[in-house]
Amino acid sequence: MCLAVPLKLVEIDGNDAVAELDGIKMKIRIDFVKDVKVGDYVYVHAGFAINKLDEELAKENLELFREVANAAKNKSE
Amino acid sequence: MQLKINPNDIKDIVEFINNYDKKTIKIMEVCGTHTMAIAKSGIKTILPENIKLISGPGCPVCVTAINRIDEVLALSQNPKVLIATFGDMFKVPGSRPGVNLASLKSMGAKIEMIYSAMDALLIAENNPEYEVVFLGIGFETTAPGTAVAIKEAKERNIKNFSVFSMHKFVEPALRVLLDSKEIEIDAFICPGHVSTILGIKGFKFLADEYKKPSVISGFEPEDILTAIYKIIMQIEKNTAIVENEYLRIVNLDGNKFAQKFIEDVFEPVDDVWRGLGVIPRSGMGIKDIYSDFDTVKRFDIKLNFEDKVTICKCGDIIKGKIEPKECSLFAKICSPENPIGPCMVSSEGACAAYYKYLRF
Amino acid sequence: MEEIITLDYGSGGKKTSSLIEELLLPNFNNSELNELMDGAILESKGRIAFSTDSFVVSPYFFPGGDIGKLSICGTVNDLLMCGAIPKYLSLSFIIEEGFKIEHLKKIVNSISETAKKCDVKIVTGDTKVVEKGKGDGIYINTSGIGFMEIEGYAKTRINDGDVVIVTGNVGDHGVAVMSARNGFFLDTDLKSDCMPLIDLAKTIFKYGNNVKIMRDPTRGGLATTLNEFVEGTDLSIELIEKDIPIAQNVLTACEILGIDPLYSANEGKIVLVAAKEIAENLLNDIKNLPEGRNASIIGRVTSNYKGLVVLKTPIGGSRILNKLTGAQLPRIC
Numbered sequence: 001m002c003l004a005v006p007l008k009l010v011e012i013d014g015n016d017a018v019a020e021l022d023g024i025k026m027k028i029r030i031d032f033v034k035d036v037k038v039g040d041y042v043y044v045h046a047g048f049a050i051n052k053l054d055e056e057l058a059k060e061n062l063e064l065f066r067e068v069a070n071a072a073k074n075k076s077e
Numbered sequence: 078m079q080l081k082i083n084p085n086d087i088k089d090i091v092e093f094i095n096n097y098d099k100k101t102i103k104i105m106e107v108c109g110t111h112t113m114a115i116a117k118s119g120i121k122t123i124l125p126e127n128i129k130l131i132s133g134p135g136c137p138v139c140v141t142a143i144n145r146i147d148e149v150l151a152l153s154q155n156p157k158v159l160i161a162t163f164g165d166m167f168k169v170p171g172s173r174p175g176v177n178l179a180s181l182k183s184m185g186a187k188i189e190m191i192y193s194a195m196d197a198l199l200i201a202e203n204n205p206e207y208e209v210v211f212l213g214i215g216f217e218t219t220a221p222g223t224a225v226a227i228k229e230a231k232e233r234n235i236k237n238f239s240v241f242s243m244h245k246f247v248e249p250a251l252r253v254l255l256d257s258k259e260i261e262i263d264a265f266i267c268p269g270h271v272s273t274i275l276g277i278k279g280f281k282f283l284a285d286e287y288k289k290p291s292v293i294s295g296f297e298p299e300d301i302l303t304a305i306y307k308i309i310m311q312i313e314k315n316t317a318i319v320e321n322e323y324l325r326i327v328n329l330d331g332n333k334f335a336q337k338f339i340e341d342v343f344e345p346v347d348d349v350w351r352g353l354g355v356i357p358r359s360g361m362g363i364k365d366i367y368s369d370f371d372t373v374k375r376f377d378i379k380l381n382f383e384d385k386v387t388i389c390k391c392g393d394i395i396k397g398k399i400e401p402k403e404c405s406l407f408a409k410i411c412s413p414e415n416p417i418g419p420c421m422v423s424s425e426g427a428c429a430a431y432y433k434y435l436r437f
Numbered sequence: 438m439e440e441i442i443t444l445d446y447g448s449g450g451k452k453t454s455s456l457i458e459e460l461l462l463p464n465f466n467n468s469e470l471n472e473l474m475d476g477a478i479l480e481s482k483g484r485i486a487f488s489t490d491s492f493v494v495s496p497y498f499f500p501g502g503d504i505g506k507l508s509i510c511g512t513v514n515d516l517l518m519c520g521a522i523p524k525y526l527s528l529s530f531i532i533e534e535g536f537k538i539e540h541l542k543k544i545v546n547s548i549s550e551t552a553k554k555c556d557v558k559i560v561t562g563d564t565k566v567v568e569k570g571k572g573d574g575i576y577i578n579t580s581g582i583g584f585m586e587i588e589g590y591a592k593t594r595i596n597d598g599d600v601v602i603v604t605g606n607v608g609d610h611g612v613a614v615m616s617a618r619n620g621f622f623l624d625t626d627l628k629s630d631c632m633p634l635i636d637l638a639k640t641i642f643k644y645g646n647n648v649k650i651m652r653d654p655t656r657g658g659l660a661t662t663l664n665e666f667v668e669g670t671d672l673s674i675e676l677i678e679k680d681i682p683i684a685q686n687v688l689t690a691c692e693i694l695g696i697d698p699l700y701s702a703n704e705g706k707i708v709l710v711a712a713k714e715i716a717e718n719l720l721n722d723i724k725n726l727p728e729g730r731n732a733s734i735i736g737r738v739t740s741n742y743k744g745l746v747v748l749k750t751p752i753g754g755s756r757i758l759n760k761l762t763g764a765q766l767p768r769i770c
């Protein structure tokens with residue numbers, strides 16, 4: 001349906017921005033993400049940032065995996 | 078910024094799913110990118126017999142009607158037209174075998190592959206001698222970008238740019254599947270990036286109205302495994318809610334800015350889906366105020382809404398009734414090089430993924 | 438005005454001679470070529486390997502190389518994969534009218550440097566010029582002769598239990614050229630791995646027939662080449678996904694463009710099947726070369742499936758790796 005990858009914002013100029021990951025830089029548009037600054041990560045689909053990747057939420061996501069893994073382990077035993 | 082998940086955590090989830098033998102569960106992964114991720118990580122090969130994953134109507138290329146492809150191919154023969162398209166559409170055949178944008182490009186048609194709708198606008202600016210037509214495919218994730226391009230074309234008065242909108246809304250197609258009496262789907266893995274735009278509330282109808290356990294999932298193996306685990310838990314508890322596993326970018330209300338762009342530029346129109354027929358208010362038509370940028374109006378294309386029936390069983394596959402290998406054409410007459418039905422035309426179609434990765 | 442190639446340069450007259458005498462001869466100086474006969478007369482010994490390849494890469498300058506370097510490496514590497522030490526090359530240009538002489542000089546220079554590195558002589562050649570619009574700048578054909586060093590590499594010698602080794606990171610060339618061509622990225626440090634495989638091949642030759650087959654996985658990438666090893670046989674190759682070396686930036690570029698690095702071309706890698714008894718030693722020898730430092734054992738030959746290449750994924754699943762069908766295209770879905 002839609003490929004999207006998290007890239008880091010390195011330049012912002014209005015709705016135009018440059019995003020980067022592992023040395024790969026690309027021009028993107030940030031019309032849909034308003035409260036971003038250089039250094040933030042955004043998910044990019046077809047040249048547009050579709051949302052900001054919230055670092056706190058990313059940690060919560062990892063925590064969720066851990067919880068599910070623990071629950072799965074307990075149920076397997 | 079990759080999430081660094083502990084491999085042992087994955088192992089624990091895999092082991093649980095692998096040993097689960099209590100109930101038969103048919104799960105539809107709506108999104109074609111999920112289909113690809115599932116195939117690439119080999120998830121189907123670790124599922125027990127009683128858990129089945131079925132690919133849904135979330136591959137934009139697969140659900141584009143063959144008539145629409147024919148209309149695009151015909152348009153590309155207009156010497157004034159330059160088609161700008163995502164690579165996804167490049168090799169999709171129309172009703173004449175072997176004829177696609179790639180083959181027409183070889184014969185001189187002006188076709189450019191692009192990565193963003195904004196690239197199409199740039200091509201239009203740089204090539205005023207051509208009418209640049211952008212092929213708008215995709216669902217709620219892709220459509221906002223197309224909307225930005227259309228709005229900007231109007232603001233900047235770029236007259237040689239238009240969009241052939243084949244964009245679609247996900248919900249009407251899922252409702253058609255669920256309303257059909259033939260459906261055999263117990264639960265849904267919801268598309269993570271469409272959910273980024275629509276929010277969790279965009280898929281609540283699956284649980285509220287159809288009582289189907291549903292989990293919004295990301296695209297890493299651990300995301301999909303977690304979603305499967307959560308679906309099993311819901312079924313065990315006999316509940317049906319929409320859960321969000323893709324915490325890092327999906328929230329309740331979605332991306333309101335992106336939603337606004339869709340509302341500003343598009344309106345729901347009846348549209349034909351390959352394999353599913355005409356679905357009321359399922360297509361994104363370009364609103365009248367932007368009609369100058371609507372390819373269909375500009376070139377006076379008479380859209381054909383017939384869903385040409387192919388002899389293969391894609392309809393049954395999308396409905397979850399059979400698996401690709403149960404279609405008599407699969408891998409015999411129908412292959413990625415010579416696709417007969419919609420599920421084989423795109424690399425993320427159910428049949429193409431099965432063909433490529435699972436014919437042991 | 439900038440100096441450009443015109444149709445006169447391919448006419449066989451004065452301009453052609455000036456091109457040969459001022460640009461080509463000084464760069465490729467050797468007695469066989471300097472005779473300027475209709476063909477080269479060469480010394481030989483025993484059996485030879487003979488190979489040809491045409492190069493049409495666009496863009497003709499790309500990060501990590503250019504069409505000149507590629508045209509030498511391509512044929513040199515093909516000869517090496519036959520078990521031969523490359524000795525002589527032919528070199529033919531088809532140039533589109535309007536091509537900058539400055540660019541031709543750069544390409545010739547890179548051909549000359551690469552040939553010297555490989556210790557091969559360019560002994561015969563040709564230049565044709567086509568009208569503007571009839572070519573994509575420059576095309577090159579090279580053919581080569583090598584003296585057989587070791588005979589018998591064949592897929593029929595692959596056995597159950599053999600080990601698969603790749604000599605370095607996979608997918609670099611295809612991704613670098615695709616990125617340079619389509620302009621989707623603003624900037625990258627992606628680089629083609631285009632290089633002669635002489636030292637790697639000589640190291641592998643030392644293991645004689647304990648190495649069953651080797652190939653440089655160019656078009657179609659690693660996956661396609663491995664399929665060629667086992668298709669039509671009763672054997673399969675099982676790869677361990679996490680053991681396949683891929684540079685992080687190549688992975689990222691592939692993820693963004695929706696393509697698979699295992700199908701992306703390589704121009705400086707060898708993939709081989711070897712007897713398991715010598716595999717560790719061979720791997721260590723390869724790793725001791727700078728171009729082999731990322732070498733890895735990536736899988737083994739089994740009889741679990743017939744004629745298939747199967748990838749074992751990190752979560753414990755598996756998937757089939759088929760041959761590439763049609764070119765990989767960037768996609769958004």
